[in-house]
Amino acid sequence: MNSPVSVSELTRDLKNTIERNFSFVFVKGEISNFKNHSSGHFYFSLKDSKSQISAVMWNSRAKDLNFMPEDGMSVLIKGRITLYETRGSYQIDAFEILPSGVGELQIAFEKLKKKLYDEGLFDERYKKPIPLYPEKVTLITSETGAAFHDFIKVTENRYPLVRILLIPAIMQGANSAESICSAIKKANSVAYKSEIIVITRGGGSIEDLWTFNEEKVARAIFNSKIPVVSAVGHEVDFTISDFTADKRAPTPSAAAEMIFPDAYDLKLRLNVSENSLKRHIHYRINKLKNELSSIERNYYFKRPADLINEFRMNLDALDRDIKSVTAGKFRNIKTNIETNRKLLNSLNPENVLKRGFAIIRRDERIVTQSSQLKIKDEIQIRFSDGESDAIVK
Numbered sequence: 001m002n003s004p005v006s007v008s009e010l011t012r013d014l015k016n017t018i019e020r021n022f023s024f025v026f027v028k029g030e031i032s033n034f035k036n037h038s039s040g041h042f043y044f045s046l047k048d049s050k051s052q053i054s055a056v057m058w059n060s061r062a063k064d065l066n067f068m069p070e071d072g073m074s075v076l077i078k079g080r081i082t083l084y085e086t087r088g089s090y091q092i093d094a095f096e097i098l099p100s101g102v103g104e105l106q107i108a109f110e111k112l113k114k115k116l117y118d119e120g121l122f123d124e125r126y127k128k129p130i131p132l133y134p135e136k137v138t139l140i141t142s143e144t145g146a147a148f149h150d151f152i153k154v155t156e157n158r159y160p161l162v163r164i165l166l167i168p169a170i171m172q173g174a175n176s177a178e179s180i181c182s183a184i185k186k187a188n189s190v191a192y193k194s195e196i197i198v199i200t201r202g203g204g205s206i207e208d209l210w211t212f213n214e215e216k217v218a219r220a221i222f223n224s225k226i227p228v229v230s231a232v233g234h235e236v237d238f239t240i241s242d243f244t245a246d247k248r249a250p251t252p253s254a255a256a257e258m259i260f261p262d263a264y265d266l267k268l269r270l271n272v273s274e275n276s277l278k279r280h281i282h283y284r285i286n287k288l289k290n291e292l293s294s295i296e297r298n299y300y301f302k303r304p305a306d307l308i309n310e311f312r313m314n315l316d317a318l319d320r321d322i323k324s325v326t327a328g329k330f331r332n333i334k335t336n337i338e339t340n341r342k343l344l345n346s347l348n349p350e351n352v353l354k355r356g357f358a359i360i361r362r363d364e365r366i367v368t369q370s371s372q373l374k375i376k377d378e379i380q381i382r383f384s385d386g387e388s389d390a391i392v393k
Contacts, residue, residue, distance in 0.1 A: 008085070015083040018090060022081035027053075027092065028100055031073045042069060046077060046092060054091035055079075064177075065097060066215040067108035074100035076207075078174055096174065098210060105206050109213055112240055116215075121222045122243045128227040130247055130259060131195050136163045137259065138187040138194040138226075140180060143168045147200045147231070147252040154253045159260035165192060171201040176211040181220040184228070194226050196259060199241065200252040203234035212239035221245050231255035354384045 005013075029046035036042060040059025045052045055077065057065075069075065079094040099105045116122065141148045143166060155164060167186055170179040180199065187197045199221070203209075211217060212232050221228045222244040230245035231252050242248040249255035345351060349359070359382040360367040367373060377392045 007088075011083070011085045011088050014088075015085060018081050018083050024078070024080055025092065027077045027079075029053075029075065029077070031069050031075055032071050034069055034071050036068070042094075044069065046075075054089065055094055056091055057094040057097060061095060064214075064216055066112040066213065067099065069097060074104060076100050098207070105210065105213075109240070112213065112215055112218075113243070116218060116240065116244065121218065126222070128246045130227050130229070133261065134162055134195040134259065136165065136193055137196045137198060138165045138167060138192055140167050140169050140183040140187065140197060140199045141201055141252075142171050145171065145201060147202045151198065151200060151231075151252040151256050154256035155260055158256065158262050160263065162260060165194065172204070172208050172211055177214040177217050180211065180217050184220045184224055188225055197224060197226050197228045198231060198255055198259070199228060199245070200231035200249075200255055201233070202252070203237055209233050209237060209239055212241040215240075217241055218244045229255050229259060350384065358383050 027046060029048050029052075032045045032047055032052070034042070034044040040062055042057040042062050044055055046055050047053075076098045077092060077094050078096040079092045081090055082093045083090045099108050120126070139148065139151060141151075148166070152164065155162060165187075167183040169183040170176040184197065184199075186192070187194050199212075201209075209232060212230070218240045221230065221241055227246040229247045229249055230239070230242045231249040231254065232239050232241060233251075235250035247258065249258050361380045361382070362373065362377055367379065373379070373392050375392055379390050379392060381388050381390055
């Protein structure tokens with residue numbers, strides 16, 4: 001390099017070199033100078049006993065954190081190194097921040113647990129029932145993990161009729177939360193027609209299982225339209241996802257035992273039901289045979305003519321009753337008709353005119369009061385035998 005370069009060119013070369021070689025870093029340190037900017041971005045320094053480095057987490061990622069970073073907190077950060085050309089300074093662009101110590105993790109766990117509890121995400125009234133005899137179950141796990149094989153083994157022994165659909169997902173580390181949320185959304189799609197979703201993985205440290213304490217995973221489980229069974233870790237491991245799931249199983253094998261009935265037990269129960277049904281059918285058949293024998297010995301079947309004559313007499317009596325009731329009804333109807341006819345005749349305007357009354361009209365309107373007429377008004381008078389015109393004087 002014989003000719004000098006500008007500061008901008010040098011800075012740009014440094015930026016390209018640094019960002020290319022440090023596209024991913026995993027750093028442990030203590031937070032200091034933490035600032036939660038009004039824009040939602042987090043600005044802070046990450047330090048140890050000898051050094052410190054600036055760091056930033058943009059609001060698009062910061063809003064998904066389930067705890068609020070504080071000065072003095074020991075954390076693990078996944079991100080990349082970027083160089084800010086204007087000042088020529090480099091910093092960590094944080095993708096993910098996790099509390100480093102078990103104590104810090106436990107604090108974050110309890111904070112999120114209380115938050116979701118207060119929102120009602122753990123309430124029993126939101127828990128969806130698990131179908132008794134499912135035909136299609138979707139499994140969200142790592143296809144290479146022991147949890148997958150344990151679940152399948154127990155399922156094949158207990159309930160081989162069911163169809164298991166696997167949606168592979170990242171179960172810990174970077175992008176695991178997004179992977180699991182995406183799998184839950186996929187399992188809820190119409191294409192899968194899932195009846196139950198099982199999210200499972202084997203045991204591990206609190207850091208290994210931390211994905212299932214992420215708020216976004218807990219909410220994805222809660223918002224699932226299909227019942228979700230959480231089978232994460234061992235019997236002693238509890239995660240936030242366990243509380244928002246519809247059922248919690250201590251292990252992958254226990255999840256299969258919880259969901260599926262035992263085919264052997266079902267067969268025994270079917271045999272018992274079959275024998276009980278046979279006994280009931282035999283009892284009913286014998287009872288009907290005895291009833292038929294009793295009917296055959298009955299007097300009415302030995303003397304059918306008497307029974308027929310009795311029916312004939314009953315029919316004759318019924319015929320007389322029907323005729324009597326019908327005649328009475330017709331008389332009443334006839335009387336009512338005659339009464340109504342006389343009433344209508346009495347109200348007929350023609351009959352009123354015949355009794356000496358008349359109807360006066362002016363301008364095609366009936367006159368009912370003298371105040372309606374004025375001198376020289378032309379009127380029409382209707383009598384029973386015709387009409388005449390007249391003028392008021």
